[in-house]
Amino acid sequence: KQEVTQIPAALSVPEGENLVLNCSFTDSAIYNLQWFRQDPGKGLTSLLLIQSSQREQTSGRLNASLDKSSGRSTLYIAASQPGDSATYLCAVLFDYKLSFGAGTTVTVRA
Amino acid sequence: DAGVIQSPRHEVTEMGQEVTLRCKPISGHNSLFWYRQTMMRGLELLIYFNNNVPIDDSGMPEDRFSAKMPNASFSTLKIQPSEPRDSAVYFCASSLADYQPQHFGDGTRLSIL
Numbered sequence: 001k002q003e004v005t006q007i008p009a010a011l012s013v014p015e016g017e018n019l020v021l022n023c024s025f026t027d028s029a030i031y032n033l034q035w036f037r038q039d040p041g042k043g044l045t046s047l048l049l050i051q052s053s054q055r056e057q058t059s060g061r062l063n064a065s066l067d068k069s070s071g072r073s074t075l076y077i078a079a080s081q082p083g084d085s086a087t088y089l090c091a092v093l094f095d096y097k098l099s100f101g102a103g104t105t106v107t108v109r110a
Numbered sequence: 111d112a113g114v115i116q117s118p119r120h121e122v123t124e125m126g127q128e129v130t131l132r133c134k135p136i137s138g139h140n141s142l143f144w145y146r147q148t149m150m151r152g153l154e155l156l157i158y159f160n161n162n163v164p165i166d167d168s169g170m171p172e173d174r175f176s177a178k179m180p181n182a183s184f185s186t187l188k189i190q191p192s193e194p195r196d197s198a199v200y201f202c203a204s205s206l207a208d209y210q211p212q213h214f215g216d217g218t219r220l221s222i223l
Contacts, residue, residue: 031209043201043216089153096208097166098143100153 002027002094006101014109019077021104023090028068031093035064035075038087080108114215116202122221128190131218134183135204143212144177144187145201192222
Protein backbone atom coordinates (compact mmCIF):
# COMPACT_ATOMS: atom_id res chain seq x y z
CA LYS A 1 0.00 0.00 0.00
CA GLN A 2 1.30 3.47 -0.93
CA GLU A 3 1.84 5.85 2.01
CA VAL A 4 2.37 9.56 1.38
CA THR A 5 3.76 11.83 4.09
CA GLN A 6 4.02 15.61 4.06
CA ILE A 7 6.27 17.61 6.34
CA PRO A 8 5.72 20.05 7.94
CA ALA A 9 1.99 19.90 8.69
CA ALA A 10 1.86 23.69 8.99
CA LEU A 11 4.12 26.57 8.09
CA SER A 12 3.95 30.31 8.77
CA VAL A 13 6.31 32.71 7.03
CA PRO A 14 6.57 36.46 6.44
CA GLU A 15 5.76 37.76 2.98
CA GLY A 16 8.66 37.52 0.56
CA GLU A 17 10.24 34.46 2.10
CA ASN A 18 10.71 31.32 0.00
CA LEU A 19 8.60 28.27 0.89
CA VAL A 20 9.84 24.68 0.90
CA LEU A 21 7.27 21.90 1.22
CA ASN A 22 8.27 18.27 1.45
CA CYS A 23 6.54 15.08 0.35
CA SER A 24 7.68 11.47 0.67
CA PHE A 25 6.15 8.23 -0.57
CA THR A 26 6.88 4.61 0.23
CA ASP A 27 6.61 2.86 -3.15
CA SER A 28 8.72 4.32 -5.94
CA ALA A 29 6.70 2.60 -8.70
CA ILE A 30 4.62 5.71 -9.28
CA TYR A 31 3.29 6.91 -12.63
CA ASN A 32 3.37 10.59 -11.73
CA LEU A 33 3.22 13.02 -8.81
CA GLN A 34 0.96 16.04 -8.49
CA TRP A 35 0.94 19.04 -6.21
CA PHE A 36 -2.49 20.51 -5.48
CA ARG A 37 -3.63 23.64 -3.72
CA GLN A 38 -6.78 23.66 -1.60
CA ASP A 39 -8.36 26.84 -0.26
CA PRO A 40 -10.75 26.59 2.72
CA GLY A 41 -14.12 25.18 1.65
CA LYS A 42 -12.95 24.72 -1.91
CA GLY A 43 -11.91 21.91 -4.19
CA LEU A 44 -8.45 20.95 -5.35
CA THR A 45 -6.53 22.94 -7.93
CA SER A 46 -3.70 21.17 -9.68
CA LEU A 47 -0.48 23.21 -9.55
CA LEU A 48 2.17 20.97 -11.07
CA LEU A 49 2.36 17.43 -12.40
CA ILE A 50 5.66 15.59 -12.70
CA GLN A 51 5.84 12.42 -14.74
CA SER A 52 7.89 9.60 -13.24
CA SER A 53 10.55 10.09 -15.91
CA GLN A 54 10.99 13.78 -15.07
CA ARG A 55 13.11 15.39 -12.38
CA GLU A 56 11.30 18.72 -12.05
CA GLN A 57 8.54 20.99 -13.30
CA THR A 58 8.25 24.76 -13.11
CA SER A 59 5.34 27.16 -13.36
CA GLY A 60 5.94 30.79 -12.55
CA ARG A 61 7.11 31.06 -8.95
CA LEU A 62 6.52 27.35 -8.37
CA ASN A 63 9.10 24.63 -8.87
CA ALA A 64 8.65 20.98 -7.97
CA SER A 65 11.37 18.35 -7.95
CA LEU A 66 11.04 14.59 -7.94
CA ASP A 67 13.53 11.97 -6.80
CA LYS A 68 11.65 8.77 -7.48
CA SER A 69 14.37 6.43 -6.28
CA SER A 70 14.40 7.98 -2.83
CA GLY A 71 10.63 8.54 -2.78
CA ARG A 72 10.75 12.30 -2.34
CA SER A 73 9.38 15.47 -3.89
CA THR A 74 9.82 19.09 -2.91
CA LEU A 75 7.67 22.06 -3.83
CA TYR A 76 9.41 25.44 -3.81
CA ILE A 77 7.42 28.66 -3.87
CA ALA A 78 9.58 31.70 -4.44
CA ALA A 79 8.92 35.12 -2.93
CA SER A 80 5.77 34.09 -1.08
CA GLN A 81 2.70 36.34 -1.04
CA PRO A 82 -0.33 36.43 1.29
CA GLY A 83 -2.36 34.97 -1.59
CA ASP A 84 -0.24 31.81 -1.35
CA SER A 85 -1.88 31.00 1.98
CA ALA A 86 -3.63 27.66 1.51
CA THR A 87 -3.20 23.94 2.08
CA TYR A 88 -0.86 22.20 -0.34
CA LEU A 89 -1.41 18.52 -1.04
CA CYS A 90 0.96 16.08 -2.64
CA ALA A 91 -0.49 13.06 -4.46
CA VAL A 92 1.11 10.14 -6.27
CA LEU A 93 -0.54 8.17 -9.05
CA PHE A 94 0.10 4.54 -8.24
CA ASP A 95 -1.77 1.74 -9.95
CA TYR A 96 -4.35 4.26 -11.38
CA LYS A 97 -5.14 5.52 -7.88
CA LEU A 98 -4.17 8.88 -6.44
CA SER A 99 -2.80 8.56 -2.92
CA PHE A 100 -2.71 11.83 -1.03
CA GLY A 101 -0.62 13.20 1.77
CA ALA A 102 -2.32 14.98 4.66
CA GLY A 103 -1.17 18.36 3.37
CA THR A 104 0.87 21.33 4.54
CA THR A 105 -1.11 24.37 5.63
CA VAL A 106 0.75 27.53 4.70
CA THR A 107 0.18 30.98 6.15
CA VAL A 108 2.01 33.92 4.59
CA ARG A 109 1.97 36.95 6.91
CA ALA A 110 1.78 40.41 5.33
CA ASP B 111 -14.75 24.79 -20.44
CA ALA B 112 -17.04 23.36 -17.80
CA GLY B 113 -15.22 21.50 -15.08
CA VAL B 114 -16.50 18.67 -12.92
CA ILE B 115 -19.86 19.70 -11.49
CA GLN B 116 -21.08 18.40 -8.16
CA SER B 117 -24.39 18.91 -6.44
CA PRO B 118 -25.46 19.81 -3.90
CA ARG B 119 -22.60 21.94 -2.55
CA HIS B 120 -23.84 21.53 1.00
CA GLU B 121 -26.14 18.95 2.55
CA VAL B 122 -27.36 18.82 6.10
CA THR B 123 -29.62 15.97 7.10
CA GLU B 124 -30.58 13.84 10.05
CA MET B 125 -29.16 10.47 10.88
CA GLY B 126 -31.00 7.64 9.15
CA GLN B 127 -31.95 9.65 6.08
CA GLU B 128 -30.90 8.72 2.57
CA VAL B 129 -28.34 11.02 0.99
CA THR B 130 -27.62 11.25 -2.73
CA LEU B 131 -24.63 13.12 -4.09
CA ARG B 132 -24.37 13.88 -7.78
CA CYS B 133 -21.51 14.38 -10.20
CA LYS B 134 -21.23 15.43 -13.82
CA PRO B 135 -17.74 14.69 -15.17
CA ILE B 136 -15.97 16.67 -17.85
CA SER B 137 -17.31 15.75 -21.26
CA GLY B 138 -15.14 13.15 -22.96
CA HIS B 139 -13.53 11.91 -19.76
CA ASN B 140 -13.68 8.15 -19.40
CA SER B 141 -12.60 7.76 -15.78
CA LEU B 142 -14.52 8.95 -12.74
CA PHE B 143 -13.49 8.87 -9.11
CA TRP B 144 -15.29 9.52 -5.81
CA TYR B 145 -13.16 10.65 -2.86
CA ARG B 146 -13.96 11.47 0.75
CA GLN B 147 -12.02 14.02 2.80
CA THR B 148 -12.03 14.08 6.60
CA MET B 149 -9.73 15.66 9.14
CA MET B 150 -8.81 12.28 10.57
CA ARG B 151 -8.16 10.33 7.36
CA GLY B 152 -7.46 12.98 4.76
CA LEU B 153 -8.48 12.26 1.15
CA GLU B 154 -9.44 8.68 0.42
CA LEU B 155 -10.56 7.05 -2.81
CA LEU B 156 -13.99 5.47 -2.44
CA ILE B 157 -14.70 4.11 -5.91
CA TYR B 158 -13.35 4.31 -9.45
CA PHE B 159 -15.31 3.93 -12.69
CA ASN B 160 -13.89 3.43 -16.15
CA ASN B 161 -16.23 3.73 -19.13
CA ASN B 162 -19.16 3.73 -16.69
CA VAL B 163 -18.12 0.40 -15.15
CA PRO B 164 -17.07 0.21 -11.48
CA ILE B 165 -13.48 -1.04 -11.48
CA ASP B 166 -12.45 -0.67 -7.85
CA ASP B 167 -14.86 -0.14 -4.97
CA SER B 168 -12.50 -1.36 -2.25
CA GLY B 169 -12.58 2.05 -0.62
CA MET B 170 -16.33 2.08 -0.05
CA PRO B 171 -16.61 1.94 3.74
CA GLU B 172 -19.58 -0.39 4.07
CA ASP B 173 -22.79 -1.58 2.48
CA ARG B 174 -24.56 1.64 3.36
CA PHE B 175 -22.60 3.27 0.54
CA SER B 176 -23.38 2.66 -3.12
CA ALA B 177 -22.36 4.38 -6.34
CA LYS B 178 -23.71 4.24 -9.86
CA MET B 179 -22.76 5.63 -13.23
CA PRO B 180 -25.73 5.08 -15.55
CA ASN B 181 -24.10 7.00 -18.40
CA ALA B 182 -20.92 8.84 -19.30
CA SER B 183 -22.18 12.19 -18.03
CA PHE B 184 -23.62 11.36 -14.63
CA SER B 185 -22.73 9.53 -11.44
CA THR B 186 -24.31 9.28 -8.00
CA LEU B 187 -23.01 8.33 -4.59
CA LYS B 188 -25.72 7.22 -2.19
CA ILE B 189 -25.62 6.69 1.56
CA GLN B 190 -28.52 4.83 3.13
CA PRO B 191 -28.99 5.04 6.05
CA SER B 192 -26.70 7.94 6.85
CA GLU B 193 -24.77 8.19 10.14
CA PRO B 194 -22.99 11.13 11.83
CA ARG B 195 -19.60 9.56 11.06
CA ASP B 196 -20.36 9.96 7.35
CA SER B 197 -19.97 13.72 7.75
CA ALA B 198 -17.18 14.77 5.40
CA VAL B 199 -16.48 16.53 2.12
CA TYR B 200 -17.09 14.27 -0.85
CA PHE B 201 -15.23 15.02 -4.06
CA CYS B 202 -15.79 13.75 -7.55
CA ALA B 203 -12.96 13.79 -10.08
CA SER B 204 -12.66 12.79 -13.71
CA SER B 205 -9.83 12.13 -16.10
CA LEU B 206 -9.50 11.60 -19.83
CA ALA B 207 -8.20 8.07 -19.28
CA ASP B 208 -6.25 6.00 -16.82
CA TYR B 209 -3.02 7.68 -15.73
CA GLN B 210 -4.14 11.09 -16.99
CA PRO B 211 -4.44 14.09 -14.62
CA GLN B 212 -7.59 14.08 -12.51
CA HIS B 213 -9.78 17.17 -12.40
CA PHE B 214 -11.73 17.73 -9.21
CA GLY B 215 -15.12 19.26 -8.54
CA ASP B 216 -15.71 21.71 -5.71
CA GLY B 217 -17.04 18.95 -3.46
CA THR B 218 -20.18 18.36 -1.42
CA ARG B 219 -19.91 19.22 2.26
CA LEU B 220 -22.11 16.68 4.05
CA SER B 221 -23.23 17.03 7.66
CA ILE B 222 -25.23 14.26 9.29
CA LEU B 223 -26.86 15.36 12.56
